[in-house]
Amino acid sequence: MNDIDFEKIYNEHADPIFRYCFFRVSSREVAKDLTQEAFIRTWRSFEKGQQILNIKAFLYKVASNLVIDHYRKHKEVSLDLLKEKGFDFVNEGRQAPDFLDLELVAREIQKLPLKYQQVVTMRYVEDMSPKDIADIVGVSENSASVLIHRGIKMLKKNLNVEDLDEQR
Amino acid sequence: MNKDRFEKLIAVFKSQSLSKIEKEEMLKSIRYAIAADDLKKESSQKVSLFSRFFSLRIVANRRVFAAFSLMVLVLSSAGVSKAAEQSLPGDFLYPVKTQVNEKIKTSLASTAQQKAQVASELTLKRLDEAEVLLEHGKLDEDKKEVITKNLEKHNEEIKKRITELGESENISTATDLDDQLGWSLEGHAKVLDKLAEEREDSLETNSGEDVKDSEDSEKTSDQPKRDFRPGHSRKVIKELQQRAERSSHRGVDRVEEQE
Numbered sequence: 339m340n341d342i343d344f345e346k347i348y349n350e351h352a353d354p355i356f357r358y359c360f361f362r363v364s365s366r367e368v369a370k371d372l373t374q375e376a377f378i379r380t381w382r383s384f385e386k387g388q389q390i391l392n393i394k395a396f397l398y399k400v401a402s403n404l405v406i407d408h409y410r411k412h413k414e415v416s417l418d419l420l421k422e423k424g425f426d427f428v429n430e431g432r433q434a435p436d437f438l439d440l441e442l443v444a445r446e447i448q449k450l451p452l453k454y455q456q457v458v459t460m461r462y463v464e465d466m467s468p469k470d471i472a473d474i475v476g477v478s479e480n481s482a483s484v485l486i487h488r489g490i491k492m493l494k495k496n497l498n499v500e501d502l503d504e505q506r
Numbered sequence: 507m508n509k510d511r512f513e514k515l516i517a518v519f520k521s522q523s524l525s526k527i528e529k530e531e532m533l534k535s536i537r538y539a540i541a542a543d544d545l546k547k548e549s550s551q552k553v554s555l556f557s558r559f560f561s562l563r564i565v566a567n568r569r570v571f572a573a574f575s576l577m578v579l580v581l582s583s584a585g586v587s588k589a590a591e592q593s594l595p596g597d598f599l600y601p602v603k604t605q606v607n608e609k610i611k612t613s614l615a616s617t618a619q620q621k622a623q624v625a626s627e628l629t630l631k632r633l634d635e636a637e638v639l640l641e642h643g644k645l646d647e648d649k650k651e652v653i654t655k656n657l658e659k660h661n662e663e664i665k666k667r668i669t670e671l672g673e674s675e676n677i678s679t680a681t682d683l684d685d686q687l688g689w690s691l692e693g694h695a696k697v698l699d700k701l702a703e704e705r706e707d708s709l710e711t712n713s714g715e716d717v718k719d720s721e722d723s724e725k726t727s728d729q730p731k732r733d734f735r736p737g738h739s740r741k742v743i744k745e746l747q748q749r750a751e752r753s754s755h756r757g758v759d760r761v762e763e764q765e
Contacts, residue, residue, distance in 0.1 A: 370528065497512065
C-alpha cells in the first residue's frame with residue numbers, strides 16, 4: 339500500500355472510527371488515541387502483507403479490540419473520571435440539547451455488555467446495516483440482528499424510553 | 507425520557523467528528539509511528555543477524571552459552587530484557603522474555619486476582635506472537651509447540667486462580683476475570699481457529715492410527731500428558747475458544763434475565 343492510498347483511507351474512515359470509539363468510551367481524548375492506534379495497527383498489518391479484503395470491517399475490528407483492551411486496562415472508570423478525562427460535549431461548543439441527558443445516555447451505553455455496546459454503536463451512530471455489522475463482529479446476519487435488537491431494547495429500557503416495542 | 511428526546515441525544519453523538527486540526531495532527535502522528543516502525547525494522551534486522559551468528563556458535567557449548575548469557579544479563583540486563591520483549595518464538599532472546607521477564611512479572615503478583623490477570627495478559631501476548639508469526643508465514647510446528655505449551659501453562663494458572671477466587675466467595679471477581687479474558691480472546695478468534703485448524707491438518711499428515719490413538723486417549727483419560735501431542739495442545743486451544751464463547755453467552759443471558 340502506498341502513502342496516497344493510506345491517506346485516502348484515513349480521510350474516509352477517520353471520522354466514523356473516531357465516532358465509534360467516542361460513543362463507546364465517551365472521551366474525546368481517549369477516542370482520538372484509540373482511533374490513531376487503530377490506523378497504525380491497520381497500516382502495520384498491511385505492511386506485514388496481511389490480506390485485507392474489507393478495509394472498513396478491518397478498521398472497526400481493530401478499533402473494537404482496542405476499546406475492549408481499553409476497558410480491560412481501565413475497568414473501574416467512574417463518571418467523575420470520565421468528566422476529568424474530557425467528557426466535554428459542552429466545551430466542544432456543540433449543540434447539546436441537555437448535557438445531563440447526554441451523560442446519562444453515555445453512561446447507559448457503557449453499562450451494556452460489551453457485545454451490545456459494539457453493535458448498538460454501529461447501528462445507531464453509523465447507521466450500518468446488520469449485514470455489515472455481522473461481517474465486523476464475525477457472526478451471522480441473523481445473530482447480528484438479534485444482538486442489535488436486544489442491545490437497543492436494553493438501552494431504551496434502562497433509559498425508560500417510551501415505546502419499548504419499537505424495532506429498528 | 508421520551509422517544510424524541512432519545513433520538514435527539516443519539517443525533518448529538520452522530521454529529522461528533524474530528525476537527526480539521528485534530529485530523530491533521532493525528533495523520534502526522536500516524537506517519538511518525540510508521541517511520542519509527544521502519545527504523546525499528548532496520549535495527550532489528552541487525553540484531554537478528556547478530557543473534558543468529560551467536561546462536562550457531564553457542565549451541566555447541568552450553569557453558570559458554572551460560573557464561574555469555576550471564577555476562578549479557580549483568581552488563582545490560584535492562585536493555586536486553588527490553589529488547590527481549592519484542593522477541594518472538596525462535597528468536598535468540600525469546601527465552602529471556604518468557605523465562606526471565608515474565609517470571610519476574612508473575613512473581614510480583616501477590617493475590618489470586620493479580621495472578622489470574624498476569625496469566626491472562628500472558629495468554630493474550632502468546633496469541634499476539636502467534637498472529638505476528640502467522641502473518642509472516644513463520645508459524646511452523648516448532649513455534650506452534652512453544653506457543654501452545656506456554657498457553658497450556660497460562661491456562662492452568664488461570665483456571666487454578668479463578669477456582670480459588672470462586673471458592674473464597676469472590677465469585678463476581680472470578681466471573682469478571684473470566685469475562686474480560688473471554689472478550690479479549692474473541693478478538694483473537696482468527697488465530698485460535700488457525701491454531702486449531704492447522705493442528706488438525708498436521709494430524710492428517712500423520713498416519714490414521716495416530717489420530718485415533720490421540721482421540722481415544724483424550725476420551726478415556728483426563729490425566730495431563732507432559733509430552734507435546736497435537737491432540738493435547740488442541741485441547742488447550744479448544745478451551746480458550748470455549749472461554750470466549752461462554753463470555754459472549756453470559757452477555758446474552760444477562761439481558762434475558764433483565765427481560
